[in-house]
Amino acid sequence: MAKWWLLLNWLPCLLLVWLPSALLAATPSRVVSVVPHLTELLYEIGAGDKLVAIDEASDYPPEVKTKPKVANYRSINLEAVLAQKPDLILGWRSAQSRMLAPLERLGIPVFYSEPSDFASLATEMRALGSLLGVEKSANAAADRYLARLHALQQRYGQPTGVKVFYQLWYPPLTSVSGHAWPAQAITLCGGINVMANAQLPYPQVDIEQVIRTNPGLILAGSQDPDALSHWQQWQGLDAIKRQQLRLINADELHRFTPRALNAVAQLCQMIRQAEQQTP
Structure with a gap:
C-alpha cells in the first residue's frame, strides 16, 4: 500500500516531466509576428493586444506600424526577437522555417502558417484562436470569412x-x-x-x-x-x-x-x- 501511495503522489510530477512542453505552457501573451498576414490575422481574431513586435512589411491595421521591427523579407534579427522575450513566434513555413530554426532550438514555440487555399485560411484562424485563448472571437471571425467566401463562390x-x-x-x-x-x-x-x-x-x-x-x-x-x-x-x-x-x-x-x-x-x-x- 505504501508503494502505491508513493506512486500516486509522484505520478503528477512524472506527467509534468513527460508531457510535451507545448501542452504545459501558459497561454502566450508576448507574440512576435514576422510575416504580414499573420500580423493582420492576430487583430482579425481578437488577439492584437498580444503582439509585441513585427516584420517591416506588416502595415495593417495601421496601429501596428509603431511596433518594434525585428525582421524583413530577407532575414530575421534573432537578437532583436529574443529581446522581446516572446512566448510565441508566428512565421511562414516555406519561407522562414530555416531562419526560425535557431529560436525553436532555444525552446521558443513557433506557429507556422501555410494556407493552401481560401477555405484553409479559416482553419488557421481557428487554430490561432485556440492557441492564444481567444477561441470564441476567432471562431466567429472564421465563420464570417467562410460565409463571405461561400457567397462569392455562389455568385461568381x-x-x-x-x-x-x-x-x-x-x-x-x-x-x-x-x-x-x-x-x-x-x-x-x-x-x-x-x-x-x-x-x-x-x-x-x-x-x-x-x-x-x-x-x-x-x-x-x-x-x-x-x-x-x-x-x-x-x-x-x-x-x-x-x-x-x-x-x-x-x-x-x-x-x-x-x-x-x-x-x-x-x-x-x-x-x-x-x-x-x-x-
Missing part, C-alpha cells in the same frame, strides 16, 4: 470563358500559375488563368507567350497607373481592343487574410465586365 463560381493574364510585376514579366493565391482567385471568379499550367507558382514569361493566348482581360497587382502601359503596343489583343486592362490592390489580394476577399470580389466584377465585352 460559374465559368465565364474569359481568359485572364495576371501580371504580378514587370520587368521581368512575371505571372501566377494555378497554385498561387491570385490564380485561385481567378478560378473562383469563373475566369481562365492563361498561365495555369506553368510549373512554377510565379513563372517568368515572354510577352509572345501571352500574345499567343490572347487574353480578354489583363490584370496587374499594382496601383501604378502605368503598370500596364507596355501592353498598348499590342493592339491586336482582345484585352486591348476591348479596353480590359485593370489594376487591383495587391496588398489585399496577395495576403492570406479575410481582407483578400475585398480584392476577390473586385476581381470577380472585372471578369464579369470582360465577359460582357465578349462578342
Whole structure:
C-alpha cells in the first residue's frame, strides 16, 4: 500500500516531466509576428493586444506600424526577437522555417502558417484562436470569412470563358500559375488563368507567350497607373481592343487574410465586365 501511495503522489510530477512542453505552457501573451498576414490575422481574431513586435512589411491595421521591427523579407534579427522575450513566434513555413530554426532550438514555440487555399485560411484562424485563448472571437471571425467566401463562390463560381493574364510585376514579366493565391482567385471568379499550367507558382514569361493566348482581360497587382502601359503596343489583343486592362490592390489580394476577399470580389466584377465585352 505504501508503494502505491508513493506512486500516486509522484505520478503528477512524472506527467509534468513527460508531457510535451507545448501542452504545459501558459497561454502566450508576448507574440512576435514576422510575416504580414499573420500580423493582420492576430487583430482579425481578437488577439492584437498580444503582439509585441513585427516584420517591416506588416502595415495593417495601421496601429501596428509603431511596433518594434525585428525582421524583413530577407532575414530575421534573432537578437532583436529574443529581446522581446516572446512566448510565441508566428512565421511562414516555406519561407522562414530555416531562419526560425535557431529560436525553436532555444525552446521558443513557433506557429507556422501555410494556407493552401481560401477555405484553409479559416482553419488557421481557428487554430490561432485556440492557441492564444481567444477561441470564441476567432471562431466567429472564421465563420464570417467562410460565409463571405461561400457567397462569392455562389455568385461568381460559374465559368465565364474569359481568359485572364495576371501580371504580378514587370520587368521581368512575371505571372501566377494555378497554385498561387491570385490564380485561385481567378478560378473562383469563373475566369481562365492563361498561365495555369506553368510549373512554377510565379513563372517568368515572354510577352509572345501571352500574345499567343490572347487574353480578354489583363490584370496587374499594382496601383501604378502605368503598370500596364507596355501592353498598348499590342493592339491586336482582345484585352486591348476591348479596353480590359485593370489594376487591383495587391496588398489585399496577395495576403492570406479575410481582407483578400475585398480584392476577390473586385476581381470577380472585372471578369464579369470582360465577359460582357465578349462578342
